[in-house]
Amino acid sequence: MTRRQFLTLISGASLLFLTACGGISPTATSPPTGTSTRKQDILVVGAGIAGIAAATSLREQGQNVVLLEAKDRIGGRIWTDRSLGPPVDLGAFWLHGSGGGNPIMSLVDQFNLDYIEEDFEDLWLYQDGEVVDGAELDVYFRDLKTVLDGVRELKGGLSQDISMATAIDKLMETEGIAATLEQGMMWRALSEIQVEYAADLSQLSARYWDEDLTFPGNDITFPLGFSQIVQRLSNGLDIRKRHVVTEVSYSSPGVAITTDQGAFDADYAIITLPLGVLQSGDVEFNPGLPPKKLAALDSMAMGTMNKVALHFEEPFWPTEAHCLGNLPESGLEFWSSLPHGTFPVLVALSVGQRAIRFETMADDAVVAELMGSLRHMFRTDVPEPKDWVVTRWHGDPFSRGAYSYVPVGGSLENNEVLEEPVLNRLFFAGEATNQVYPGTVHGAYLSGIRAADRILKLANPN
Ligand SMILES: Cc1cc2nc3c(=O)[nH]c(=O)nc-3n(C[C@H](O)[C@H](O)[C@H](O)COP(=O)(O)OP(=O)(O)OC[C@H]3O[C@@H](n4cnc5c(N)ncnc54)[C@H](O)[C@@H]3O)c2cc1C
Known part of the structure; x- marks a missing residue:
């Protein structure tokens, strides 16, 4: 049975359409052996930084890569x-x-x-029409540092996760932060923490707060x-814009992807759909994703x-x-x-x-x-x-939010589960698959490189 026949069996009509349209590798009728050094056909879903990084890396190694992008621009959450x-x-x-x-x-x-x-120190905070003076701002910074140092200690001993809001409240009490300073300190806390994680303090896990790493400098x-980076990096890539992916079918012989512009097949696919899009179920996986991955998706938040x-x-x-x-x-x-x-x-x-x-x-x-x-x-x-x-990032059907965070009771290990390949045919990248640098451009980029490396190792194990 060829790859196409198998995929037709598992996916029915949409894959019959695929056969009629041809894939990016219509002549490849025999399944890849996993040890072959022939060019592999690889589809990348999403032309954000993760997808572009993966595609660039694969193309440099001589693979056939096509990116399928829903929007009429590339870059995704870089815009x-x-x-x-x-x-x-x-x-x-x-x-x-x-x-x-x-x-x-x-x-x-x-x-x-x-x-x-x-x-970031250049903050002009106004209260009742007056700029808060530098000395008072310093006190807000100092109090915030005291409280956050306390949260770092507290979270190590937690038997059950609590929200950052609860953790900060506890510490304010313990540290006896004066009510007059509380507003300023909280403004600072909200600015530093909420903006970093794009969520309210009441939603954020205290246990996993600040567990992600940063580069120095x-x-x-x-x-x-910022778009200059994706524009320059994507030079020469085969990117099909305005191709909304609706279904991803996979089996051991290969992958078939249905879009609103037709169908594509390939040896491998890299899925860089944002967490919110994966959670929405707008893109159907056939067969469904493994229960472990679905459970991880349920426990993550955008x-x-x-x-x-x-x-x-x-x-x-x-x-x-x-x-x-x-x-x-x-x-x-x-x-x-x-x-x-x-x-x-x-x-x-x-x-x-x-x-x-x-x-x-x-x-x-x-x-x-x-x-x-x-x-x-x-x-x-x-x-x-x-x-x-x-902007309306939450309502954007191709983002469904700004970036991922760990909610109360969640864990960064879920990011790793989200990244795990399925059947060695589907590979996952995107900021939410990065356990070390989630929610960032560099985290998304590195996830794309990792997915490309995984495929290259499979395609050419020597
Ligand atoms: C307002 C805002 C501010 C941010 N600020 C910073 C910051 O200052 N620094 C920082 O490091 N990070 C920041 N981020 C986060 C950063 O932008 C992301 O982590 C990163 O760009 C994600 O890249 P990605 O490739 O994983 O996903 P995306 O860029 O979202 O790429 C996924 C692509 O998939 C496409 N897609 C979705 N659904 C489909 C479909 N069905 N079919 C085909 N294509 C589809 C999307 O259109 C998109 O192009 C910010 C994000 C936002 C929204």
Whole structure:
């Protein structure tokens, strides 16, 4: 029985259609032996950084690779938008840890890209129209450090997981943080932790908080946008945009993938669908994924972060400011594009429940709420923005959230289970499959390289 015959048996009509359409390797009628050194046909689902990294690596080793991408652009959650004129990163913005070992930094050097070091200390926090002075900010930082050091100790001895909100509450009591300082410290905590994990403190596991690793060195941003990296890296790849994958069929002889534009078959497939998309069931696996993987999917969580880029005629905020916030309004911060360029854009960054609530509102209403915050902060005549762009990552059917986090009771081991190959035909990559650097661009990139390596080893074990 050939691969096609077998796949037709397991998947019925959709695979008959596949046979009619032909795959990326229509002439390969005999199943790969696993020791053959012939070119392998490999389909990569998703042209985000994980898929592009995998495809680049496989192509460099002479394999036939086709990427199937649902959107009309590549990059996925890396998205530099130019609808306002200036480049604005509506997805990933910071390259975390630009020091030794970060593979994205190697690409930045290779492509000779301009970048700027981020200054997270440059925070302008407003309360009742006044800027909170530096000495008071230092106290917030100090208190937060004390509390988080306490959480690190506490979580080691937990018999049962608790949320970060509960852990911080406990520590505030123990450390006797004064109520007057609590608001400022909490603003800082929410800014640091919620933004990092794209979830509310009440949703985040205390046990697994801060268990992921980082590369050394400062975070950097790109004045011309993060998308440059995926654009440059994807040069020459065969990417089929506007191909929405609806079904993935697999068996020991190979893989067949159905899209809304036709069907494809191959020896192997790398699935880089975001966690939220896998959880939604929008893409059918045939046969279904192993119970262990399904259980892992159930125990993982996708966080939400949204951005609203407000483009003004002229800046009305301190032009040197990087980040601005409004006490006690937590879970919302404004990042100025001025340190990165000359465009007067403020990017409002919201996470967790606020970000999800924004998705239920019309753009005008979201902008009006943000303008209310800015007017409360500055207490002056803050002008209306001339245009804006609003993201909805949670509602995006091809992302279904911003990035993964470990919920209360969850575990980072689930990321490893999500990554496990199935039948040595389906391989999984994407930020949520990385146990060490989840939720990041570099984590997604490394997961793509790992999936490619797995296939190369199978295809050519010597
Ligand atoms: C608002 C926001 C801010 C962020 N900030 C940072 C940051 O500052 N630093 C950082 O390191 N990380 C950040 N991240 C996270 C980072 O962007 C992601 O971890 C990383 O880009 C994920 O890459 P990926 O390849 O795993 O997934 P994706 O980029 O999501 O790629 C998956 C691809 O699959 C496609 N797809 C989905 N469904 C289908 C289908 N049915 N058929 C075909 N194709 C499909 C999608 O369109 C997408 O292109 C941020 C993310 C968001 C949303």
